[in-house]
Amino acid sequence: MKTTLLNAWRWSIRRLPEAMLVLLVLALLPGLVLVVLEVRAVAARFISGPSTLWRATVQDPWPAAGFLVCLVGVGLATFLLWRNWPFVWATGRKLIVEALHRKIVLVLLVFFVVMMLLLPFVLKTEGSQMSRVQLVLLYSLVLAMVLLSLVAIFLSAASICSEIESKQVHITDTKPMRRWQFLLGKWFGTVVLCSSVMFVMTAAVGGVVLYLARPPKVAHLQPREAAAILDNHRRLWEQVLVARREFLPVLPPDLDAKVAREIEEQQETGTWPKEPMMRRRRTRDLRKALIAERWTVPLGRARGWEFRGLRPDQEGNLQVRFKAFSTRPNAALRGRWLVLQRKQVKDEDGKMVSRPVVVHAVLAPPEGWFSQVRRSIDVPGQFVGDDGTLLLSYENLSVIGDAVFDPDNLVEVLQSQGPFLPNYYRALLVLFCYVGLLSALGLMAGSLFSFPVASLTVVFIVIVGLVGPWFVSFLSPNYEVPLPLWRDMLKSAWRAFCHAVLTVMPHFGKYNPLGQLSDGMMVTWRLVLTSGAVMLFVKGGLALLVGAYFYSRRELARVIVR
């Protein structure tokens, strides 16, 4: 019996690399299907109105560029893997077998399961089903990604460094395999291992989340309590387990003209800065100030917002999010949101004219709205006009103080665009790009340095990638007094260098889909395509090229004399 089990274990270990490869291919197949469907939809839009699509592409070229880069990248990767398959799979398979023997995957899965079991005790929720599901979804995925990122970095870096240090590469390198093929195989092995484990982990997370989101049993509860629980369950599926898109209000048409006028005035008075970055910042500030002014609601008055492009005839609720505060310190906002629809009404002269009419109102809670956090109200989706327009108005009913809406967090309407599972899957595709990039970085560092240095280098790159966008905000000059020319040039050069470095660094925060996913926001194809293009194919490919360049020129049997 023991021998049979042992043989079965050995057999499964020998077959696991192939099983992982098949699992990865199966996991990526739905992505291919979804992409084909999306391309078909875009093609249909192009046939029906080429100019509209062209205009949209000119306004936001990133999805099209990302798609093209991904298309070329996938084609190139497929070609390279196909042509070099014996080497790639031999090397990658060996890496997977070694990792399995080293119990890396087992430890990873056990640790993940233990942490998953501990999560309910660690996470403090407000007790509702929605908050519980939201936190479990977010923290489980964060945990999975942290573990997988560490494994991807250390496994890829160690796979190169340990082979060089233990001189195994002395044998491998004498075989008819080019060094870049060896690196490609290592990368592929790491990606297959980490991605297949990632898909297993995330499938488990998805299962747990759907289990937690099942309809609550309320038969034994009081009607009021049962209604609250059912309402929470409804909101869970409307606001968390859903793919929503945000719609921002239409800005005042004269905004740009007003900004231009302000700039002219400042130029005339000589207060307009000379430094280009300062000019950009001043323009942004002016714009924000005008927006804040436009949507400041005086006491007893009302202001309106118009949203366009929503889906009409949708059941369920829309969510309206806003952040506002009173001009009086510590004063709560009291007022009401009005939903309007354009209807044909008779005017004073008895003529039929189109006018906005209040169709729904949402009152502030008795304690009012405080300014510290973003607030939200639910609006029935049926009030979206046939042309996809939603009109909102806020009426300030406070006793004292005007209501100012934060220009940095404009009022937004969130509307469901699709179900949760495709959204979840798109988020996984972005995480797959993460794994690919981290593996490439690990290999690049491993082909240059020894293991400790290589792994620390990648960790450093990841940290810089995370804080990079925040650091960029400090690069713009904050001096108003003109500097001497040489200091100005020096600072400009330094800023340009920092910008270049931070641009090359992988921006993990920028393409992180987990916040959006747990917030019920749509992980768009735009995000998937741009992260695939930028992270996987451009930066990951660049890292692999750099690694291959240095590894090909490295004396693998070199005696290091220090």
Next chain:
Amino acid sequence: MPSSDNAVLEVIQLTKVFRDFWGRESVKALDSLDFDVRRGEVFGLLGPNGSGKTTAVRIVLGLLFPTKGAVRVFGRSPHDIEVKKRVGYMPEESHLYAYLNAEETLDFFGRLFRLAPRERRSRTAALIEMVGLQRARRRPVGQYSKGMARRIGLAQSLINDPDLVILDEPTTGLDPIGSREIKDLVLALKDMGKTVFLCSHLLADVEEVCDRICILYGGRQRALGPVEDLLVADDVTQIRAPHLADSAVQRIVDIIRESAPADVPVEVSAASRRLEDYFLSVVEEARRERLVTAGAEPGTAAAAFLGGAEEQAEQVLAELVQAAEEAAWAPTAPEEQPAEALPVRQDKEFLEDLVRSSTAGRPEQQPAEAAPAAPETSTRDDVLQELIVEGPADDEADEDDTA
């Protein structure tokens, strides 16, 4: 000055300088090394520790880059993929993947040569049998003894049926039996027309198998040429004969004294067996008593696929058995091998040679009185016995392993 048209490996004015982090010269490992290795010969690179042998081998393999000079393998750069397809390399230490077993290790390296799955499997089985690791073929290589690891290291170097085999200290870490088998294998490879380039500091090993040698010291080439030419002692005559009576010995000494000056010393003593021969005879006796060992078993002759005539293996095997029986196990005179390059011969010829050499031994190494227990003979006999009754014995071994 490597100039031979027949050269498989050309080393031209090869110099290697290792530098420190700051680019300062730290070690001059090789200095103007210049030799060639000809097709079909066994070439030995000799030298004490630190003389630059391994550095030279690593440059030949493309693992290090020359500071000056050049290396041409089959007329091309060592980095050329076509060159690597024809080269097999066994490093000084078997740096193998500890978590893979023997089969997985050979399968991995077979994949790197783009061998078809069936071909990989057959070669893997043949090589594992050749190096005597059938029982340990599913054990992780990390659990192997040093000698066993060397054996699998040797097997991986032959997976591609290479034309040039590079062996770095091939007998290091091996017991005398393994060492003997390696030396036999080197000779077998040579008989197949393959070129063997080995480096070692074990002079006896090199002397036994090499056609030509190059001796290094301090990275410089100190001697180069055929072993016989370099080792011949013109001023000494050696006579080897079966045990003689004292009177006969005295007569011989008298004859020598008549033709030699009186002050020249003449020595007559009983011939002694070499320790290697004695050790092998003891082990052979233990094997005949069927004592069990957890280590490597005796390897078989070179795998059939080496030499590229695998499809004829069955027929050759049958002929081999017949030839072995007809040969009546009688010692015959060894055939003189030409010092120049040998053409690739058919397996049949090789195996017939193998039979002959197994029965004849090598006269300069085997004293006549040691003939009955001569280890080479015993090892070869063992191989042939196994070949004759191979089927059931092999099946039994497989069953044992599975159980």
